[in-house]
Amino acid sequence: MIMKVTMDSLLAGARRASGTAVVVDVFRAFTCAPFMFSLGLERAILVSTPEEAFALKERDPDLLLVGEVGGIPIQGFDLGNSPSEILKLGKSYFHGRTAVHRTSAGVQGVLAAIETADEVLPASFCTAAATAKYILSKGPERVSIAAMGIELKEKAPEDEWCARYIAELLGAGDYDHVKALCEILAHDTTRKFHDAEQPLFPAEDPVFCLQRDIFDFALQAYRADGMVNVRRLGV
Secondary structure: OOOEEEEEEHHHHHHOOOOEEEEEOOOOHHHHHHHHHHOOOOEEEEOOOHHHHHHHHHHOOOOEEEEEEOOEEOOOOOEOOOHHHHHHHOHHHHOOOEEEEEOOOHHHHHHHHOOOOOEEEEEOHHHHHHHHHHHHHHOOOEEEEEEOOEOOOEOOHHHHHHHHHHHHHOOOOOOOHHHHHHHHHHOHHHHHHHOOOOOOOOOOHHHHHOOOOOOOEEEEEEEEOOEEEEEEEEO
16 A cells, blocks of 8 residues: 655644644744653643643643743743753653643644544654654555644744654655754744844754754653543654
8 A cells, every 4th residue: 555645844744634644843843842751750641721731730740731822931830841941850750740732733633633633643853764764564545644834824944844754754755954954054943043032932942952863762642531642653
């Protein structure tokens, strides 16, 4: 069977996803998620709004609230959406716990894609090879790769290039890592992390976000108990 791989972008792309959907958010949702899982997180719950997250925490105070609105950490949440912040907390903070994750792009894309796709895999550069390996092991007829971009409204080079990288790993595209880095580093999506007037965007974050294939597991979104959850998949 020949696998058909298509690439799309933004919220409309997530809504059009079918078959196995790969939802790409490099800066920073689906870099943060695998970092948390690598430190022992047991599960993540994806929500559309901060209010949903606060309601869940009222019922279970041990939940970790993680995320942002417009890239800015949410007042009352335990963490923003920063891989460098996550790493500083270490394994003792995350081991065995459940996070509630709300972001403006990646999380919203997964919540849209899960309505139409057979399977949804959140992804970024750090899980790209593991995600492709998992897909190849399953051999779906169709793979939809959706790059989420800037708040689902404008294409972002880091997501577009990561989508191309995953497509190449699936045998359906070409990828030039040097060209990708040159374009990503020159764009506003990266430059804001080096702007002294935007301290909520740590300069270390792009370094972590642009590392390829540092984890040997993929992520999978799934429905359970009336919620959309994320777990790690060993590959």
